[in-house]
Structure formats: C-alpha cells, structure tokens
Amino acid sequence: MSTPISFTHRFDADFARVAALPQPAWLSARRRQSYARFQHQGLPSACDEDWKYTSLAALERAPLAAQEMGEVRIPASGFDALTPWRVVFAAGRSLPAPPLDTLADVPAGVTLMPLAQALAESRPAAMQYFGSLSGEEAFAEFNSALWGDGLYLELAPNVTLTQPLYLQQVAGAGITTPLRHLLVLGENSQATLIQHSLSGDGAAHFSNSVNECVLGRAARLTHIEVQEQNPQALLFTRNLAQLGADSRYAHLALSAGGALTRNDLTLRLGGQGAECRLHGLTLGGGRSHTDQHIFVDHALPGGTSRQLYKSVLWERARCVFNGRVRVAPGATKTDARQANRNLLLSQDAEADSKPQLEIFADDVKCSHGSATGGLDDAQLFYLRARGLDQAEARALLVEAFAAEVLNGIDASLRPILASWLHAKLETHHAA
Amino acid sequence: MLYIKNLHVAVEGKPILHGIDLYLRGGEVHAIMGPNGSGKSTLALALAGREGYDVTEGSVNFMGLNLLTMAPEQRAREGLFLAFQYPVEVPGVANVQFLKSALNARRVHQGLPELDAMDFLALVKEQLLQLGLDESLLYRSVNEGFSGGEKKRNEILQMLILAPALAILDETDSGLDIDALKIVAAGVNRLRDPQRAILLITHYQRLLDYIRPDHVHVLDHGRIVRSGGPELAQKLEAQGYGWLDDDLQQTIPGEETRP
Incomplete structure (x- = not known):
C-alpha cells in the first residue's frame, strides 16, 4: 500500500511560507482549505481509475527537498528568437526578461502581470475565474494551496496579442514552487502562448503547474506546451x-x-459552436513514463473536437493515453474525433491506450481509433530500395510519424517546432 | 550486366522459385511473362533484396558484384532499380525530399557531388513535364493519396532521375489506361541505352507493343518454361497461358499437381 501521508506532510514548511505571504485574506483562507483537502485525500492510488496506469511510487520515493531560492541555470532556448515577450520562471520564481511590467510594445487592452498582483488588486476577471476550473483533484488542490507565482494574462475584447507570449519554466533541483497561471481572453480576442517547461540541470525535481484558460465568445487561443525533462524529473501539469x-x-x-510526466488537459466546450484541436506528441526513452490524460466535455451543441495523440518510444519508455470525450444531453451536432498512434522502437517500450466515449445526445458524430506498432517494413524497404541506408530510412520515417502533430499549427511557428523535433530525434538516433 | 544462375527463392519457408537462369547484357530489354502466382514478383523483390525473400540456392552477379550479399540500399546505389508493383505510401515524407535523398545517396556512392536544391529541381521539373505530372506532386507525401496511375508514373519519375544501370519494372503497366501506358513506355524507352538493361515483368503483352523487348521469357511455377523473341509474347497474347500446360507436364516431371 502507498503511504500518502508521508508525501502530503512534506510540504508543511512550504505551506507556512506561502500562507505568510502578503495576500488577501480570502486567498490565504482558500490556500488553507485546499491544503487541508490535499492532506485529507492524499495522493491518488492505482485503485483510482484515472491513475490506473501511472504509479506515484517514484514521487513518494524521490529524495526531494524543498527548493531554496538558489541559483537556477537558465538554459538557452531556440524559442527565444520567436518573440520579444518572454517571461522566465526559475524554480517557481518569476525572472521576467525584461521585467513583466515593461515588456516592450504590448498592445493596449493586454494586461500582463503576476497572478498574485491581479488578485491583490481584485481585478474583476481574475477574481471571477481564479479557481473556477482547477477542481479538487489532489494535484489541483496541491497547487491551489502552494502556488508561489504565475502569470495573469487578460485580453480585452477584440484585442490580438500580435506575437506569441513565451513562458519559460525552469526547474532546479528538489521541489519547485508550484506555478499557477490564469488566462482570460475577452470576446473575439486572440493569443498564442508557448509554455516551455524544462530541467535546469540533471538533478531530480518535482514540478507542478496549473493553467486556467477562459475563452470568451469567438476568442482564439493557441497554446503550445514544450516539456523537456531530465531522466529524473517528475512533472505534473494541469490545463483547464x-x-x-x-x-x-x-x-x-x-x-x-x-x-x-503527467499531463491533464480538461476542456469544457461551454458555448455553442466551440472548436478545439488537441495534438500531442510524447518522445520517451530510458525508463520514462508519460501519462497524457485528456477530457473533452461537449456541454453544448455544435461543438467540434479533434484529438491526435502520438508517441515515439524506445528502450523501456512507457506512454499512457487516456482520452475521454463526453457529449452532454442535448449537445447535438457534436463532432468529436480522436486518434491515438504509438510507435514503439523497442521490444520493451509500452503504450497504453484508453479511449472513453460517453455519449448522452443524439445526432452526433464521434469516432476514435488507436494503433500501436513498430516501423512499417514495407516503407523501410521502399526507402532502402531507393538507396537510403537503414538508419537514414528509419530516422526519416520516425520524424515523419512524429511531425504529423505539427499539422494545423500556424505556419509562422512550424519551422521552429519542426527543428526542435528534428534535434530531439537526432539526439535519440545518435544514441 | 546481370547473371542469374540457378536461383532458388523461398518466402516464409515456402519455395517459390526453383532455379532461374537469366542473362542480361547491357542494352538489352528482357520481358518476363507468366500467369498470376508464377513467381514474377518474387523474382523482382528477391533481386531488390526484400527481407523475407530467402535465396536458398544459386547466385546473382550484377556488374561483377555478388548481388546476394548486398543490402537493398547497396544494390540501389550500384544502379539496380525496382519499379514497385505496389508503390508504398510514406505519409509525412515529401516526395521531393525522398527523391533528393535517393539521388544524392547514389551520387555520393558514385563519387559525384550532391546536387543542390536548384539543380535538383531543374532536373526533376524536366522529367515531370515529360511524364505529364503536376509539380504539386513533389510536395505531397510519397505516394499518399496518389491515384494508381500517379503512383506508377511516380515510379518512372524516380527511375528516370536515378538513371539506373538495371531497371526492373514489376507490372508497371497494370492499372494504367492507354494514355498513361504510352507515357510510361516513352519514359522507359528514353532510358534505353547500350549501358543499361531493362527487365520488364508483365502479365500482358500490351506493354510490349510500346517497349519492344529483345527477349521474352515465360515464368510458370517458379521456372522459366519458355524463352524466345518478341513473337513469344504475341503467341501468349493470342493463346493465353493454357497451351503451356501440356508441355509443362513433360518439362517439369515431379511437379506437384496444381490447385
């Protein structure tokens, strides 16, 4: 049996520290409430259906100490060149570069500030939506209790954030202060967010972040998450x-x-005609374990959802895909599609695929498909029969398989994502 | 050029070819005809080096090299080209990227510099035009969503760009309408050259109206049962493969009864 108490009690000192931060009384009360719930419910176990394939033993065992606000090395990033709007969180503490309040040429109607500040100033949208989506799951409560910093982005109606906002989250050794971000996009506004989580060095770390995003009528958000973790890293993210x-x-x-790595993505299509396109790619080697947990809730009619989740796994890596789609009573004309494809490059790699369709409405289109296998022998032979050597042919096929998730991403972002992917796979092929 | 001696091939342990002898000189076009299941494609795939096509006996000499010890990519780089009966779809790999990698693999092997994008495109566009193919084909994934005719013409495009020493065409004519067939045949004829040999594998005589072979061989039950000139193809066209049967009983004693 697991011993959740041991993990949940590791954070008393951290909690005391965040509880003592200058903040509105309601916020510290809410932190207390969340902390109590987190301690009460403990960590999920394998009996919990949502955690069936993902053991938290590694988390409980990990020799993690609370992070002192020491120096964290900020690695160079290929995404830097993409936008002048970059905010760095190192070990949970924001290091805006340039400082948040002076990001150059942010259009009028864009509010960008630390979340703590938005709440301290009682900004109406922040007050309305903070905590409205995060939920009561263990890691959500953990985050609600202990978050130390985060970003607040608010777009007034009809405002377009003309360049991507690049958020870099660098974890140092040990337990990194959880991050909490809130994005509120007004009617017909548009933004692109690139959220890049990475290990600052090779040390074990535990990182946790929660994003809450609220899209007003006809708003558009492109959210790209890039996660580059060292082989000892433990990462838990929730996107709502x-x-x-x-x-x-x-x-x-x-x-x-x-x-x-455990990524939970929960979407509520809470307005008629809402659309989402969810693409994911997991690259895993060694003994890495990645769990992509998706929940799309078609609450109202006429919604469209597309899911394409892929993984490329080698050595003893494992990837879990759990894609749940719910079509609420009355959510007619829903069009939901889901695909999960896993490419296993070794005998010991493993992919677990669990689609869940829960349909409570008539006149809907829903489909899902899942396939797991190795490289196609016929394709390999075809390429080799044209003179490509085996390694080259394999690399080409692996990259082609993986790059499909980039389809549909804005053309201005694709080259940098494609080269990121190419570099990642090259490291693997070279190994 | 190509010297096949007593070639026996088994697929998944099942013997398919029972001793093929074939000799192609530079400049020659040979046609191999035969009914379905006679082993035509097995011969093509075994020569190209497909895994699972096990040579159990015999030898193949290709331009002085022992073909059977070479990896598929080595065979290709030395100038062996197989136009696939069923060209493989490769989603996510652009046709242009594939063609360029293939050509440069061969050029590097020949000690030639790699072609840059400009020179390469110039070369490809000229061939596209001759084959009546649209340029957009270059930027689509290899064979993905291509019509049957486009796939076959794409094989010929690859062949013309790679300019192989030995081209093996495995039922390239099947599924082509007469116009496409003429275009494909013209492409093959452009490749005819004293330095090159071509092996046409076909079920029908139709292709041979446009590409005149020097020699015709009939393959049946894994053996070459007849060899002759172009007139042999015409006889097959007129009389079908049935007339061979009686002879076969005598030519291949001990052959198990066919289903």
Whole structure:
C-alpha cells in the first residue's frame, strides 16, 4: 500500500511560507482549505481509475527537498528568437526578461502581470475565474494551496496579442514552487502562448503547474506546451480551459523525457459552436513514463473536437493515453474525433491506450481509433530500395510519424517546432 | 550486366522459385511473362533484396558484384532499380525530399557531388513535364493519396532521375489506361541505352507493343518454361497461358499437381 501521508506532510514548511505571504485574506483562507483537502485525500492510488496506469511510487520515493531560492541555470532556448515577450520562471520564481511590467510594445487592452498582483488588486476577471476550473483533484488542490507565482494574462475584447507570449519554466533541483497561471481572453480576442517547461540541470525535481484558460465568445487561443525533462524529473501539469461560443482552442503538447510526466488537459466546450484541436506528441526513452490524460466535455451543441495523440518510444519508455470525450444531453451536432498512434522502437517500450466515449445526445458524430506498432517494413524497404541506408530510412520515417502533430499549427511557428523535433530525434538516433 | 544462375527463392519457408537462369547484357530489354502466382514478383523483390525473400540456392552477379550479399540500399546505389508493383505510401515524407535523398545517396556512392536544391529541381521539373505530372506532386507525401496511375508514373519519375544501370519494372503497366501506358513506355524507352538493361515483368503483352523487348521469357511455377523473341509474347497474347500446360507436364516431371 502507498503511504500518502508521508508525501502530503512534506510540504508543511512550504505551506507556512506561502500562507505568510502578503495576500488577501480570502486567498490565504482558500490556500488553507485546499491544503487541508490535499492532506485529507492524499495522493491518488492505482485503485483510482484515472491513475490506473501511472504509479506515484517514484514521487513518494524521490529524495526531494524543498527548493531554496538558489541559483537556477537558465538554459538557452531556440524559442527565444520567436518573440520579444518572454517571461522566465526559475524554480517557481518569476525572472521576467525584461521585467513583466515593461515588456516592450504590448498592445493596449493586454494586461500582463503576476497572478498574485491581479488578485491583490481584485481585478474583476481574475477574481471571477481564479479557481473556477482547477477542481479538487489532489494535484489541483496541491497547487491551489502552494502556488508561489504565475502569470495573469487578460485580453480585452477584440484585442490580438500580435506575437506569441513565451513562458519559460525552469526547474532546479528538489521541489519547485508550484506555478499557477490564469488566462482570460475577452470576446473575439486572440493569443498564442508557448509554455516551455524544462530541467535546469540533471538533478531530480518535482514540478507542478496549473493553467486556467477562459475563452470568451469567438476568442482564439493557441497554446503550445514544450516539456523537456531530465531522466529524473517528475512533472505534473494541469490545463483547464473553458471555451465560449464559437471560440477556438488549439493545444499542442510536445513532451520529451522525464522520469514521470503527467499531463491533464480538461476542456469544457461551454458555448455553442466551440472548436478545439488537441495534438500531442510524447518522445520517451530510458525508463520514462508519460501519462497524457485528456477530457473533452461537449456541454453544448455544435461543438467540434479533434484529438491526435502520438508517441515515439524506445528502450523501456512507457506512454499512457487516456482520452475521454463526453457529449452532454442535448449537445447535438457534436463532432468529436480522436486518434491515438504509438510507435514503439523497442521490444520493451509500452503504450497504453484508453479511449472513453460517453455519449448522452443524439445526432452526433464521434469516432476514435488507436494503433500501436513498430516501423512499417514495407516503407523501410521502399526507402532502402531507393538507396537510403537503414538508419537514414528509419530516422526519416520516425520524424515523419512524429511531425504529423505539427499539422494545423500556424505556419509562422512550424519551422521552429519542426527543428526542435528534428534535434530531439537526432539526439535519440545518435544514441 | 546481370547473371542469374540457378536461383532458388523461398518466402516464409515456402519455395517459390526453383532455379532461374537469366542473362542480361547491357542494352538489352528482357520481358518476363507468366500467369498470376508464377513467381514474377518474387523474382523482382528477391533481386531488390526484400527481407523475407530467402535465396536458398544459386547466385546473382550484377556488374561483377555478388548481388546476394548486398543490402537493398547497396544494390540501389550500384544502379539496380525496382519499379514497385505496389508503390508504398510514406505519409509525412515529401516526395521531393525522398527523391533528393535517393539521388544524392547514389551520387555520393558514385563519387559525384550532391546536387543542390536548384539543380535538383531543374532536373526533376524536366522529367515531370515529360511524364505529364503536376509539380504539386513533389510536395505531397510519397505516394499518399496518389491515384494508381500517379503512383506508377511516380515510379518512372524516380527511375528516370536515378538513371539506373538495371531497371526492373514489376507490372508497371497494370492499372494504367492507354494514355498513361504510352507515357510510361516513352519514359522507359528514353532510358534505353547500350549501358543499361531493362527487365520488364508483365502479365500482358500490351506493354510490349510500346517497349519492344529483345527477349521474352515465360515464368510458370517458379521456372522459366519458355524463352524466345518478341513473337513469344504475341503467341501468349493470342493463346493465353493454357497451351503451356501440356508441355509443362513433360518439362517439369515431379511437379506437384496444381490447385
């Protein structure tokens, strides 16, 4: 049996520290409440259906100490060149570069500030939506109790954030202060967020972040997550989004490495005609374990959802895909499709695929498909029969398989994502 | 050029070819005809080096090299080209990237510099035009969503760009309408050259109206049962493969009864 108490009690000192931060009384009360719930419920176990394939033993065993606010090395990033709007969180503490309040040329109607500040100033949208989506799951409560920093982005109606916002989250050794971000996109506004989580060095770390995104009518958000974790890293993320009528949400998750990564993406299509396109790619080697947990809730009619989740796994890596789609009573004309494809490059790699369709409405289109296998021998032979050597042919096929998740991403972002992917796979092929 | 001696091939342990002898000189076009299941494609795939096509006996000499010890990519780089009966779809790999990698693999092997993008495109576009193919084909994934005719013409495009020493065409004519067939045949004829040999594998005589072979061989039950000139193809066209049967009983004693 697991011993959740041991893990849940590791954070008393951290909690005391965040509880003592200057903040509104309601916020510290809410932290207390969440902390109590987190301690009460403990960590999920394998008996919990949502954690069936993912053991938290590694988390409980990990020799993690609370992070002192020491120096964290900020690695160079290929995404830097993409946008002037970059905010770095190192070990949970924001290191804006340049400082948040002076990011150059942010359009009028864009509010970008630390989340703590938005709440301290009682900004109406922040007050309305903070905590509205995060839920009561253990890691959500953990985050609600202990988050130390995060970003607040608010777009007024009809405002377009003309360049991507690049959020870099660098973890140092040990337990990194959880991050909490809140994005509120007004009617017909548009933004692109690139959220890059990475290990600052080779040390074991535990990182946790929660994003809440609220899209108003006809708003558009492109959210790209890039996760590059060292082989000892433990990463838990939760993305929660509420989609207004006719809004569009595109999410791309590129997850590479890590001892244990758990990504929960929960979307509520809460307005008629909302659309989401969710693409994910897991690259895993060694003994990495990645769990992509998706829940798309078609709450109202006329919604469209597309899921394409892929993994490329080698050595003893394992990837779990759990894609749940719910079509609520009355959510007619829903069009939901889901595909999960896993490419296993070794005998010991493993992919677990669990689609769940729960349909409570008539006149809907829903489909799902799942396939897991190795490289196609016929394709390999075809390429070799044209003179490509085996390694080259394999690399070409693996990259072609993986790159499909980039389809549909804005053309201005694709080259940098494609070269990120190429470099990641090259490291693997060279190994 | 190509010297096949007593070639026996088994697929998944099942013997398919029972001793093929074939000799192709530079400049020659040979046609191999035969009914379905006679082993035509097995011969083509074994020569190209497909895994699972096990040579159990015999030898193949290709331009002085022992073909059977070479990996498929080595065979290709030395100038052996197989136009596939069923060209393989490779989603996510652009046709242009594939063609360029293939050509440069061969050029590097020949000690030639790799072609840059400009020179390469110039070369490809000229061939596209001759084959009546649209340029957009270059930027689509290899064979993915291609019509049957486009796939076959794409094989010929690859063949013309790679300019092989030995081209093996495995039922390239099947599924082509007469116009496409003429275009494909013209492509093959452009490749005819004293330095090159071509092996046409076909079920029908139709292709041979446009590409005139020097020699015709009939393959049946894994053996070459007849060899002759172009007139042999015409006889097959007129009389079918049935007339061979009686002879076969005598030519191949001990052959198990066919289903």
